[in-house]
Amino acid sequence: MNEIELHNYNLEKTLLGGQSFNWDLIDGTFYGFFVDKVVKLKQEENKLYWQTYPEKDNFDFIKQYLRLGVDYNKILTQINKDEWVDASIKKYPNLRILKQDFDQTLISYIISANNNINSIRRIVRNLSRSLGKQVTVDNLTFNLFPSVESIAQAPLETLLETKAGxxxxxxxxxxxxxxxxxxxxxxxxxxxxxxxxxxxxxxxKVADAILQYSLGFDNVTPLDVWVQRILIDLYLVDSKANYKKMRAWLQSYFNGYAGWAGQFLYEYYRNEYKFIKSKSLVGSDN
DNA sequence: TCTCAGGGGCGAT
DNA sequence: ATCGCCCCTGAG
Structure with missing residues (x-):
């Protein structure tokens, strides 16, 4: 595997959080499947070991996908303007945003609608097993993410078998x-x-997810049920406000980096919700 | 066994 | 702009 220096990068939280659904952690190594490749990543201290398949050594992809060029400390400084973001950054340090393939993100987030992460991951794998090409890496068999052409041409019945409903x-x-x-x-x-x-x-919501996770829009974040709870519970935004109003509030408040702030707050509140509620730090009802 | 909600969108109103 | 419904799954 190739080796590079990697600082301030929580690979596990970033790859296995809610923004991508195509990574598996196998014996301490991350394997991700894409439309045309499998990627292998392993992090040890401040080193990242990586390889791409079947085309080897594609560092351009790694650099773009992991967004290695961002000024992370600057971003943290920009978004850390209240106790909630501060707590999120402390609880989930070095969380990052990926820049994923457009087609794969669009398809994955159509699957995500009114669905949960485990189910989304399962359907994505069913879809890949059904329509994606097979690739063998380290004696492990992976199914690549299917092309939009193969999904378009697949019988509806085949797509229903993935449990996409x-x-x-x-x-x-x-x-x-x-x-x-x-x-x-x-x-x-x-x-x-x-x-x-x-x-x-x-x-x-899904449109915003595609903008943030595949097109690199740093001031956009999908307002799912969790982000909306955050705005209502923690930032006291009117619970009656519609999507556009909440979105505008976020973009204005985080001045250019709503995407990064949203990712931290989402991760924080999704995991700490019950704890925060039980501590009565916020109102017990909407 | 049953209810409920999940990184929501659609169509009718 | 609002509201009921929707395939499927796992948690409780």
Whole structure:
């Protein structure tokens, strides 16, 4: 494996948290499957050992995917403006944001709608097992993430067998649309969102997830039930506020880095919710 | 056995 | 803008 220096990077929390669904920790090594590759990562102290397959030594991919170029300390300084973010950073230090493949992120987050992380991970693997090519690494067999073409052309029944439920139809139709149109990406946030909302199975929340996790928009974060609870419980935002209002509040408050703040707060509150509630640090009801 | 919610979106109103 | 419904799964 190749070796590089890696500082301030919590690989486990970053890869196995809620932002990607394609990594497995096997005997202390992370294996991730993508549309055209398997990636192997192992962290020891301040070293990262890495390899890509079947094309070896693709450091450009590693660097972009892990976003090794960001000024992490600067980002922390920007978002650490209250006790909640401060507690999140202390509880989950060195959490990072990935820059994932666009197609894979779009498909994965259609699956994520009204679903839980374990189930999302399972469906993603079922989909890969059913439609993705097989690759062998370290005597382990991996199924690559399926191309949008293969999802578009798969019988609906095949997609239903992945346990995607009513999302199977969205997967097929959105994959078809993406296959036909390609990635019609501009630099404008609103234009991209408008286009993403045309995909069946993509609403405001999923569109924001795609912007943050695959397109590198640092001031965007998906407002799922947890982030909305955070805004209502901790930041005392009106519980009646709609998605757009809450989104605007976050973007304004975190001035350019709502994505990073959102990731910390999400991780923190999702894990500490009951504890925080029981300590009566916040109101016991909405 | 049953209810409930999960990193929500859709269609009707 | 709001609201009931939805495939499936695991927790309680």
């Amino acid at each position: 009513y999302r199977a139809r969205y997967l097929k139709d959105s994959a078809q649309k993406l296959f036909v149109e390609g990635q019609k990406l501009s630099n404008n946030e609103d234009e991209i969102i408008k286009w993403l909302l045309e995909f069946p199975g993509i609403g405001e």
